[in-house]
Amino acid sequence: MSNIQHITYRNLGWNSSADLYLPPGFDEKNTYPAIVSTHPIGSCKEQTSGSVYGQQLAQAGFVVLAFDASFQGASGGEPRFIEDPSIRVSDIRFAIDYLVSLPYVDESRVGAIGVCGGGAYTVSAAITDHRITALTSVTGVNFGRLMREGFSQFAPVEALKAMAQQRTAEAKGAPRHVINYLPESVAAGKQAGLTDIDVLEATDYYKSPRGQQPNGATSGLLSFNSAAMAWDAFAHAESLLTQPLLVVIGDKPGAFGAYRDGWEVFGRAASKAKQIFVAEGWSHYDLYDRPEPVALAMAQIIPFFKAHL
Template sequence: MANKFGLVYAGAITDNFPGKVNLKPVTYRNKDGIKMVANLYLPANYSKDKTYAAVVVAHPNGGVKEQVSGLFAQKLAEAGYISLAYDAAYQGGSEGMPRQTDLPANREEDIHASLDFLLSVDGVDPQRVGALGICGGGGYTLQTAKSDKRIKAVVTISMFNTGRVRRNGFKDADMANIQKRLIAASEAREKFVTTGEVEYIGQLLTHRTHFTQEELEKIPAGLYRDGVQYYGDTHYHPNAQSRYTTMSLLGLMTFDVENQADLLNQPLLMMTGDISDTRYMTDDFFKKATGTEDKQLIYIKGANHIETYWKPEFVKEEAKNLLEFFDKKLGA
């Protein structure tokens, strides 16, 4: 991979230079002893003797720190923040077996553990720590912020309520088969316990590939078609896998970030594309987030879900909005 750090987003830093934003690969362990891997972004002229606001950044479902979460972590560091983009446990470069396990409790612990680490970094002011979550990472960030009040301000981009979608189907279009999915998940767990064999859902991206227009047109337009292009072609990274274990549904299908949304009392900014097919998830959570009066909902005009990850004009607008928000709420 051409970039020294494996970064695949536009404008990524290529090396560490004195006086510039620097990237430091780091590792730490969560409460279960699983080793997490992350990239710590340090602002220009960083000094351990100064104090800084800091933000932990959670990646989308199937994503890794070298993609969109790294992009926004770098944007934050360029604005003077210390930021951390990590790989979820069981995914990316982090440890954990079976691979691509996606349980909400694990994803929440990822954020708790990443906060533990971030707060240990020299210069981080514990009263000025925020959290940014993108897509599925947005849902898990909201869930974590309900209880972890070390998070002083929360931002999401294109929030994806993973539990609702895994339970009801995308756009709540497959509720008739909820019990079938639960049976399949239960059977997958039994198979794993008795044979060690792991069943997966979703297409595994094993190598970089280019998709023809004919191939793309076979995939429903919107989130899924755009996602195939982003993860499988334009922003491919070998550690990013779209699959997840079938038995993960046992945890996913009983999870819904909208439940007890009122527990979130921190300042909240949610952004989503105004024409995105996932917009309903942001809209619905925002309405239920009655625990905070300090909340903003911004629609990115003309943006679809995946486009908010990379399209320059959308990224510029999102970065402007989140920096203004964090500057105000974290006193940066």
């Protein structure tokens, strides 16, 4: 096991909570490459971004910071369960601020990795924060596209009207409306007629002992979700995303769209050094924690970061 430090650092007007994974034989007198690891939407640092990818990257010799998003997990910020892409990207910048303040981190060798929504947030951050030297998106999902499509039942204007009404009601004193992105169990999902692989496998991960964590709430504040509707994680990638890029996806597409988003950002990125790895026979949520597909992914990710950090 890597040495894990539980730390906090200042964000905009609140503190961020994070786990700092240190490599074996860590010596604070040395300097190390460092990586920011960003969790999925509705997730937390104790799940795939930290316990899987953070842990294994630390074992490979990197200092890794896995943090909780603002308004979520153990991080501060009110009201709770806001999922605002601009703030999520800002969270990555503050995580980098913390890393480069550490005397044992080489500020010229800072990478970034993210899973699911965190993968696309990582891409967006790298487009305008070129302290990120190299980046990896693991089964990355463009939350803006997902909001405009599946999460609004392909009726984004109607969804925006409902969000506007709810925010007005809350401004007048109504209770916050927190939505759960997933059913309570796979059985409940099937009973409700849900059949999509991503929805059912997400439920299996988040709602069972397999991946369940107290802060992995899979929740969002409806009245604030409008912030994502006009957002594109890959905006200006054609001209501004120039850092080395690795995209990892499974070849079993589901409703959350990581397969199509992976190919899209791979195509749009201006990066001269870019590669895409398709884990054949594996799905979006297999890449969260299943040993075999994660091993396939890490066999690409570790050499990629060693080459570019």
